[in-house]
Amino acid sequence: MTIVEHIQELRSRIIKALLGLLLGTIVGYIWYQNGLTLGRLRIPALGEILLRPYCALPESSRLGPPGECRLLATSPFEMFLLRLKVGALAGVVLSSPVWLGQLWAFITPGLVRRERRVTLAVVSAAVTLFVLGAVLAYFVLTYGLSFLMMIGEEVQTTALTGREYFGFVVGLIVVFGVSFELPLFIVMLNAVGVLKYDAIKDKRRAIILLLFIFAAFMTPGQDPASMVAMALSLCLMVEIALQICRLNDKRRAKARPDWLDLDDEQGSGPVTASGPVRASARPDATAPPAAPGAALDARPAGDFDDVL
Template sequence: MTAERKRRLHLPGSKRRANPDGTMTIIEHLKELRRRLIICLLAVAATTVVGFVWYQNSAFGLPTLGELMRGPYCELPVHMRITFGPDEECRLLATRPFEMFLLRLKVGAIVGLVLASPVWLYQVWAFITPGLHKTEKRTTFTFVTIAVLLFCAGAVLAYFVLSYGLEFLMGMGDEAQFAALTGQDYFNFLLALLIVFGVSFEVPLLIAALNIVGLLSYDALKDKRRYIAVGLFIFAAFMTPGQDPFSMVAMAVALNILVELSLQFCRVNDKRRGRERPDWLDLDDDEASGAVAAPAPVAPAAPVHAARRLDGTDYSDVL
């Protein structure tokens, strides 16, 4: 079998030649997407196993994942939670047979998704960059990096605020009852708070993106800071899962600081754009065209010369 026939049939051992301009057919795009999805799924599956094992086992001197997740709950005063065992160890309740296994698998999957983020982010990046120009690639990489950092910053803030929020929530009516949280309720609340804080921290990046594409200017926002601050406090009041004042105030204050930084970015970007924009683009059509000269008189018509053929015959009598 010839090499050309092997290339057409895509048999093993045949090497496909890439198009010099980087273009691909629909089938080739789908095959590329399938290949990258398989790589992402394999990476997430591998890191999920790591998270599942890490949940109950310590390695390299790090605390177990279960201890990290229970940290805010175990920091509560002893009278606000129920302790179990002779050593009064801090634990959560499980009320269903498979609750502990499913909870461990769920937490391991979320941690695996985070640990595998460099792999699947790279796969997404490698899939979309062939259709982008050099400046678009640089801009997209910058925005993705900032988005990941903002999400992580929001999640870290939520983790440290959670202990104060829990103390407030579980102290309401503690003279009449004990709070015995199940693992499912506590971890769902913790994960929801981490996600809400992480996603909310993307708001300043959205403002900067709208300014870069020209849909939002600094002049349209600079006089509305008080309304924005009130709106962010209302947003935090509705978005925090526990509705406790500590989480709401922490989210609102952090968002106000980040939004102010994004407004300063908009101000600098608008000034830079104004320096690069020619002045004549801001003028009216009449002003941009300049002064119109006075009309000049039309010159008198010149006589038409007699037409001659190539052989020299004169046609002046005909004209």
């Protein structure tokens, strides 16, 4: 394809991806306040799902009449903008098969079969790790929010706005999801030969300390529940990544020939013959040397064209 054809294809892929995002945003906007019932299966509204950790708090930690669970709105357009923002984030997730498929269809023609397999495996692992991190963040949110909201409840009452609460929830989910990509990054560095298992196998204490410091700075609320959950999860996943690196280095060492590890000035040892020399190929020492030009004289006349 020419450059113009590549640009035209890129434009087509971007338009299709944007249409998928628009459709996903519309679905997320509707889903924010409306549940879905499929036979006996009922899918709650998105706002209800995100509000459950807040509603799990004691009534004394929430502002409002008993038995109700609502957030505050301090401006006329806050509820609309909040619903649009949450719907757009849900649309990005719901339409991910569309825009990821368009991205995959654009880059795969330039990859060989092995590169396609590797790219597909990396993308699948990245999506899976992000989802695992987001799910863990949602379950940890209840404990973290309870700790933050019940500090000093004897002297004050906390009143959260929808913008503040959903910003905290989305931030925690994104931080957990992105942080869970760290083990994949370690495995990728090892796969390309940049990071060796022998170089980091004795540094586990430093790695654990750095992971706890990372969790302390990255969690939005800095509450102990979120920090400990993130740090312990990352420690477990990093250890799994290190074991994958160890197995990969072991497999690579078996497939590597020994002479590649020798010093540049060190000999590789005696060279053995690949096989016996055939008798017909040995020169006869008793035969007189052939006269110059005898080989040409022995050729037929028609072969001089080939010589020339």
